[in-house]
Amino acid sequence: MSALDRAFREAGGRVVSALAAGFRDLDLAEEAFAEACARAASTWGDRPPLDPAAWLYSVARRVALDRLRHKATAGAHRPDEPEPEPTPEDHIMRMDPPIPDERLRLIFVCCHPAIAPDARAALTLKTVCGLTTAELAQAYLLPEPTLAQRLVRAKRKIAEAGVPFEVPGPERWGERLDAVLSTLEVAYAQAHADAALAGPHAGFGREMLSLAALLARLTPDEPEVLALAASLHLTEARRGARLDAEGAMVPLSEQDVRDWDAALCDAGERLLARSAALSRGARHAPGPRAIQSAIHAAHASRRRSGVTPWPDVLALYDALLVVRNDPVVRANRAVALAQAFCPAAALAEIDGLGAVGWLPWHAARADMLARLGRHAEAVAEYDAALALSPKPAEALFLKRRRAASVAA
Amino acid sequence: MQYALLIHENEAESYPAGEADQAWLDILSAHTAFGGQMARAGVMRGGAGLKSVATATTVRVTPEGRTVHDGPFAETREQLGGLYMIEVDDLDAAIEWARKLPIARNGSIEIRPMLPAPEGL
Structure with a gap:
């Protein structure tokens, strides 16, 4: 990767943000940055400046100022004196002002x-x-x-x-x-x-993760920001474990923990711990995102204990229901209930939701029926789920479960 | 920047007895107070409350010509009931004023940036 590519990747967002905030104009910021990159491509060669990002920022700033000046004098037909191009040496010699974040x-x-x-x-x-x-x-x-x-x-x-x-x-x-x-x-x-x-x-998930991590660094005292960043770390950590060798989806509680990214899990747990400490310090009840990340962390704890603490997961869903009572949370709570104690009670809850036509509902209902040994009904429910065109990985998983119920 | 705050309310629901309704009188005095508040803040640039939609007349323009009709330009659940024109720094400031604007029951306040007045006016 060339010095310019690297500077573009690593500092592009920061440079464009600084320009946009300074000029209060997103288009101008983007155009000026593109122009600075074009100038870099034609002048850097194999001798990039010491601080490529600072070079891009100061050139882009000048480009933007020139454009504004041109716009202001457009009616007067007074072209501005072109400013001399800085050479890479100029930038090595001179200290650039830091790029504001x-x-x-x-x-x-x-x-x-x-x-x-x-x-x-x-x-x-x-x-x-x-x-x-x-x-x-x-x-x-x-x-x-x-x-x-x-x-x-x-x-x-x-x-x-x-x-x-x-x-x-x-x-x-x-x-x-x-x-x-x-x-x-x-x-x-x-x-x-x-x-x-x-x-x-896949790459997009990583970008969202780095954006959440950035937000957590920028607002280090916001429990809900830290909690969301924690959830994204813990979820991204499982990326490598979500498919088996044949390309079928592997449910969270059945994933091989050795396929989880340990560094991301650790980072997620640290973020969650900080979020919880901040909430405690401020005597605030944990917000919905803090509870959700605690659920992710409970699942992640299996990498040490070997078992999913379903009763804890269930208790966390109960807490989540208080602040976010929606069908998704209720369906997930029912799944935890089925695992923790009682598929029959869980099935009653799922039936109470009556979310016909919603794929996760049919999939959860099929699983509970199968657990209860009601295989004929389970097969019909798997068929209903498969009719809702799940993604190939989930379809493969559901077909396997269906086959197991047929055989039972 | 200058913004228009366009007030939309469901007249039939908010003021069942029309301009004789107590709610109508109440909202008028609420608007008087609100307008005063904006004037004191130095943001008020004008505005008007509109009489009931029952008084509306519409001139419809088509390539065939202009015709006059009874009623508003369109039958909608909520009707334009009035507007304010304000001058504030940015959209967030306009939103703050819209949040405080008196509404009898349910309604909407549409915030539209105004075109700059032509030079010479």
Whole structure:
């Protein structure tokens, strides 16, 4: 990888964020950064500057200032004196001002509630993480022009509706932070939905993870941010264990813990511990994301104990229900109940949900019927689940379970 | 920046007795107070409350010509009931004012940035 590629990857988001915050203009920031990269490509050669990111930032800043000046004097026909190009030596000799870290501010701009929800995560990943439109289109499985159009609309909204380039004040902090966290959650869930990670989704999950980790570094005192970052670490850690040799999905509690990424598990547990300590210190009840990450951590504890602590998982789902009572949580609680104590009671709960047409509901119901030895009904329920066109990895898993019920 | 705050309410639901309704009188005085608050904050640039949608007349324009009709431009669940024009720093500030705007029951406040006035006006 060339010095320019590396600088683009590692510092692109930070440089573009700093430019956008400074000029309060996302388009200008992106155009100026692209121009700086083009100049770098033609001038660096095999002698890149000592600090490539600082070079890109200061050149892009000058490009942006020139453009603004041109715009201001466009009517007057007074072309500006072109500024001399800095040579790489200039930058080695001179200390550049440090690039201000404006990524948090930009995360809040891109995840503003006035921006269309389907554009927020993509815009954040592009601006703050430096992903290209082509990469994002691949990750979202959208044609590139469609995704580009969404980004254009979002940027236009920011500019024309006057979305402020500010970190929200304390009175709106909670609500706005929640919008940021939900954006990350939804985007990550999308990246994580398919167990078969052969496709471009895999890299996208990693980008979401690094964005969550970045947010955790930028707001180190927010328990819910740390908790979401913890969940993403613990979930990403399992990536290598979600498929068996034949490409079938492996449910969490049956995954081989040796396939989990130990470093990511450790990092997730550390983040969760910090989140919990902060909540305790502030005498706050843990928020929904803290409880969810505690559930992930309970599953992760199997790597030491060898068993999933189902009663703990069940208790955590009970706590989660208090703050987030939705069908997903109730279905997951029922699954934990089936594992912990009693498939019959769990089946009654699942039936109470009556979520006909929702794949996870049919899959959970089929599993409980099979556990109870009601195999004929289980087979019918597996058929109902398979009729809802699950992804290939999950379909293979469901077909195997169905075959086991047929044989029983 | 200048923004228009467009107030939409379900008239029939909010003011069943129309302009004779106590709720109507209450909302008028709430708006008087709110307008005063905005004026004191120095953000108020204008606005108007509108009479009941029953008083609306619409001139419809088509390539064939212009025709006059009784009623609002479209039958919707919520109707435009009035607007404020304000000048504030950014969208967040406009949202803050919209959050405080008096609404009788249910409704919506649409925030639209205004085009700059043409020069010479």
